[in-house]
Amino acid sequence: MTSSPDPTAEATRDIADVAAVEVITTAAVHLMSAAAVKCGLAEDGPDGKGADYLDLDEARKLITALAALVTAAAPDIGNQHARSLRDGLRSLQLAFREASPFPDAPGEGPGEKFTGSVV
Numbered sequence: 001m002t003s004s005p006d007p008t009a010e011a012t013r014d015i016a017d018v019a020a021v022e023v024i025t026t027a028a029v030h031l032m033s034a035a036a037v038k039c040g041l042a043e044d045g046p047d048g049k050g051a052d053y054l055d056l057d058e059a060r061k062l063i064t065a066l067a068a069l070v071t072a073a074a075p076d077i078g079n080q081h082a083r084s085l086r087d088g089l090r091s092l093q094l095a096f097r098e099a100s101p102f103p104d105a106p107g108e109g110p111g112e113k114f115t116g117s118v119v
Helices: 007-016 020-038 056-077 079-099
Strands: none
Touching: 020 056, 020 079, 056 079
16 A cells, blocks of 8 residues: 655645755746736736725835845845846835825835935
C-alpha cells in the first residue's frame, strides 16, 4: 500500500525553495495590482468600465501597506528590486491623488508617512 504525499509537506518544501526577495516582490506586486484596480485603473472589459471598481478607501489601505512593505524591505532586497517597487508605488500614490475629488495635503496621502510627499 502506498501512502499519498502530505500536501502540507510539499507546500513547505516548495516555499523553502523560494528566495525571500521573490516572496517580498510577489507580495508587493499583489498589493500594487489590487491598489491599481481600487484606484480605478483596471482595463475596461465586457462586464463594464475599469473605473467601476474605484474605491479610494480600499486603495488607501493597500497603498499604505505597500509603502510600509517597500520601505521596510528595501535595504534587504537590494536597489535593483527596490527601485522598481518604489516607482510603482509612486505611480499609485499619484494615481490616487488624481482620482481623489479632494486630494490630501502634501505628505498626508496614502503611504506618504513612509515615503514622504509625492508632490
